[in-house]
Amino acid sequence: MEVIRIVVTGLLVLLFQQGLIHVALLWAAVAFGLYPLVKTGLSDLLHERKIGTEIFVTIATLVAVFGGETVAGAVLMVIILIAEFIAELNTDRARASIKALIGSAPQVALVRSATGERQVPIAALRPGDVVLVREGEKVPVDGHVVHGSGSVDEAVITGESLPKSKQVGAPVFAGTLLAAGALDIRTEGVGQDTTFARIIALVEQAESEQAPIQKLADRVAAWLIPVVLVFLVGVFLVTGDVRTVVTLMIFTSPAELGLATPLVMIAAIARAARAGILIKGGIHLEALAKVDVVVFDKTGTLTANQPRVVEVRVASEATDEAELLQWAAAADRRSAHPLAKAVVDAARDHDLQVREPEAYEQIQGRGVKAKVDGREVLVGNAALLTEHGVGLDTVAERDGRTRLHVAVDGRWMGVIFIADTLRPGAAEALAELKRTGVQRLVMLTGDHRATAQAVAQAAGIDEVHADLLPQDKVKAIADLMAQGHRVAMVGDGVNDAPALVRADVGIAMGGGGTQAALEAADIALMQDELGKIAVARAIARRAYRTIQENLFVGVGVVHVLGIVAALMGWIGPIEAAIIHLGPDVLVFFNSVKLLRVRIQGA
Ligand code: ADP
Ligand code: MG
Numbered sequence: 001m002e003v004i005r006i007v008v009t010g011l012l013v014l015l016f017q018q019g020l021i022h023v024a025l026l027w028a029a030v031a032f033g034l035y036p037l038v039k040t041g042l043s044d045l046l047h048e049r050k051i052g053t054e055i056f057v058t059i060a061t062l063v064a065v066f067g068g069e070t071v072a073g074a075v076l077m078v079i080i081l082i083a084e085f086i087a088e089l090n091t092d093r094a095r096a097s098i099k100a101l102i103g104s105a106p107q108v109a110l111v112r113s114a115t116g117e118r119q120v121p122i123a124a125l126r127p128g129d130v131v132l133v134r135e136g137e138k139v140p141v142d143g144h145v146v147h148g149s150g151s152v153d154e155a156v157i158t159g160e161s162l163p164k165s166k167q168v169g170a171p172v173f174a175g176t177l178l179a180a181g182a183l184d185i186r187t188e189g190v191g192q193d194t195t196f197a198r199i200i201a202l203v204e205q206a207e208s209e210q211a212p213i214q215k216l217a218d219r220v221a222a223w224l225i226p227v228v229l230v231f232l233v234g235v236f237l238v239t240g241d242v243r244t245v246v247t248l249m250i251f252t253s254p255a256e257l258g259l260a261t262p263l264v265m266i267a268a269i270a271r272a273a274r275a276g277i278l279i280k281g282g283i284h285l286e287a288l289a290k291v292d293v294v295v296f297d298k299t300g301t302l303t304a305n306q307p308r309v310v311e312v313r314v315a316s317e318a319t320d321e322a323e324l325l326q327w328a329a330a331a332d333r334r335s336a337h338p339l340a341k342a343v344v345d346a347a348r349d350h351d352l353q354v355r356e357p358e359a360y361e362q363i364q365g366r367g368v369k370a371k372v373d374g375r376e377v378l379v380g381n382a383a384l385l386t387e388h389g390v391g392l393d394t395v396a397e398r399d400g401r402t403r404l405h406v407a408v409d410g411r412w413m414g415v416i417f418i419a420d421t422l423r424p425g426a427a428e429a430l431a432e433l434k435r436t437g438v439q440r441l442v443m444l445t446g447d448h449r450a451t452a453q454a455v456a457q458a459a460g461i462d463e464v465h466a467d468l469l470p471q472d473k474v475k476a477i478a479d480l481m482a483q484g485h486r487v488a489m490v491g492d493g494v495n496d497a498p499a500l501v502r503a504d505v506g507i508a509m510g511g512g513g514t515q516a517a518l519e520a521a522d523i524a525l526m527q528d529e530l531g532k533i534a535v536a537r538a539i540a541r542r543a544y545r546t547i548q549e550n551l552f553v554g555v556g557v558v559h560v561l562g563i564v565a566a567l568m569g570w571i572g573p574i575e576a577a578i579i580h581l582g583p584d585v586l587v588f589f590n591s592v593k594l595l596r597v598r599i600q601g602a
Helices: 002-017 023-048 053-066 070-102 195-207 212-239 242-252 255-259 262-274 282-290 298-302 321-332 338-349 382-387 426-435 449-459 470-482 494-502 515-520 531-567 573-596
Strands: 108-113 116-121 130-133 142-153 164-166 177-189 277-279 293-297 308-314 359-363 367-372 375-380 402-408 411-419 440-444 463-465 487-491 505-509 523-525
Touching: 002 023, 002 070, 023 053, 023 070, 053 070, 053 242, 070 242, 070 573, 130 142, 212 242, 242 531, 242 573, 262 277, 262 282, 262 531, 262 573, 277 282, 277 531, 282 505, 282 531, 293 298, 293 470, 293 494, 298 338, 298 440, 298 449, 308 321, 308 338, 321 338, 321 367, 321 375, 321 402, 321 411, 338 402, 338 411, 375 382, 382 402, 426 440, 426 449, 426 531, 440 449, 440 470, 449 463, 470 487, 470 494, 487 494, 494 505, 494 515, 505 515, 523 531, 531 573
Parallel strands: 293 440, 293 487, 440 463, 487 505, 505 523
Antiparallel strands: 108 116, 108 130, 130 177, 142 164, 142 177, 277 523, 308 411, 359 367, 367 375, 375 402, 402 411
């Protein structure tokens, strides 16, 4: 329809210039061409109380037509239609490229059943069903490998293009591609319950959020228009020349203001998605570009999320190591905390039976409180025990190991030591952040100060706050912001979620992190690599700079030159409209350039 409109109106202008048709037909063509502009213009005016480009162009065209410059008006309108069409096409293409990057998940699965194999729609799958995936097929569900092996391309989830080898017991994700081998997968999540579906939802949500700079552009446009109108009326009163006024209108229309940012945002979000970084909206790009303090959670964020129990020490003769571990494992069995997993794994490794707790409660930033065999078990930091009136001795710190104290029925039973290594490349990643202009790196943790300091030193953190509850983390962030800093928070746990929301930018570890953190964050790293933060920041800064370039070159320079040229009488409306296409094209190329930009580490 847009193309037809452009071709028909353009053709009629040509025919009229050749003297082949009556001027009435040209008027009809103008009306036909103006229709969509008037429609969006009026709807913006009524619903958003904003005078947009469309109204501007409409007025310019009408002034030209009624001022006796019918051809100029019609040409102007056709060119604007073309410009809008290009802009729309580009936005659509950028969107499509995001979707294409993400791909799609299969809608049917091959299920193993008593009678053999059957193809079923994924909606009919139940958790526990075993689905078969053959070489070259996409995985239809989230689950674990129960049979076979293969290598899986997980780029859609993690951005990592090297295929990953999968053996029995390995997790696999819907939407990923089995590059080689054959896998039997036990279904755990289907459809909307898959990581893949969540990623799609995030990206769709990303498009609907506006960046502050965009709002600024809208505000400037709203303010500029009345000024411009007064200016134009003034020019008309002085010169009495319709042509000059129409020419000026073309250069004073704030068209590129609207175009200069959204395209950049979409391109940047797509570029980041390709690097395994999900940005939930353009607004966060701007915030990330301006960040000067980055705050990290410790456990699961700076550390590798593979903690191991390295020592168990009993506090009295009343118990032994195995029993202590058994109590702790039973209490921690229902917890999703990375430390809990280490405790349960250690118990299993020692062939200890892990009982099911009758009641269980995770106390954020402290530990767990559970009822096991009718007895109250506490597992967590010293503060947890103290707050429950349990007395305990101080335990000497060594090597930055995390201590989990265990109490049963109000009696301190002993300590479990957990070694949690720094994520590979953490120190380099943090150093890189500093190179991109981050001034201060801060750690906020619920763990003990001595442990926290050991990790902080190894990672290159400037400042440590330990023994924090979730609300303390929020307060620490709020304090930094009150000092005038722009703060990014990086976290993985349920206990980080409030802080992720409070910070200017929340960044979640998307792989090993919790769903709560993922939802609270503005940016998710699909591979838990700290290096991706610097990559995200590089993309954000680049995007921000591109927007500034667009506004400056596209809007500033071209328009100022155009206005001067029009006032001097060097150019008429048609030349103006043609020149006006220039910044549109410039802005476009400048923006999509971002899609292909190479970024170190991405
Ligand atoms: P971080 O802020 O570094 O991610 P958390 O706030 O998650 O750490 O945990 C802080 C402390 O609380 C841990 O060091 C541990 O002592 C204790 N803790 C939290 N959850 C558990 C759990 N499920 N089992 C045992 N201890 C826990
Ligand atoms: Mg954590």
